Amino acid sequence: LQSLIDGGHYTERIPTKTKPPDKYVFPDFCDMTLRFDIGDKVVCNSGADDRWIPASVSTFWPIDEIEKQRFPLPAAAGDQVPHYRCDKLFIDDYPCIAAPNDDNFHIRRRPTSFRFKVGDSVTF
Secondary structure (H helix, E strand, O other), X not given: OHHHHHOOOOOOOOOOOOOOOHHHOOOOOOOOOOOOOOOOEEEEEOOOOOOEEEEEEEEXXXXXXXXXXXXXXXXXXXXXXXXXEEEEOOOOOOOEEEEXXXXXXOEEEOOOOOOOOOOOOOXX
16 A cells, blocks of 8 residues: 555565654554454445445455545545455446445445345335
8 A cells, every 4th residue: 555655566675673764654544443354244335326235345455446446545544545345246347346434334234134024015
């Protein structure tokens, strides 16, 4: 991620015996604790049309999604860094969806039971 922020696509090894210059310090973007594990069944908010897409968590901190999904490059503590990449249960145009934050607006545990059963009459 740091090489994306700096504008390069390489990793530069820095000596560890001295304090690295500020340009090599990676900012602490957010709390690194996540609610879901790899393989957990979740639903992710699609964003634009506000649909919930069934998926399963495949990757933590998918920094390659920053460019693929056209997120702005993070440069400060408040900037968005994707927390999860999830494989969609039903693949359409793109097989994955990224959850930019670990909150109930972007990603939730997939329900295992529902209020209504097949054949129930409902009014909405």
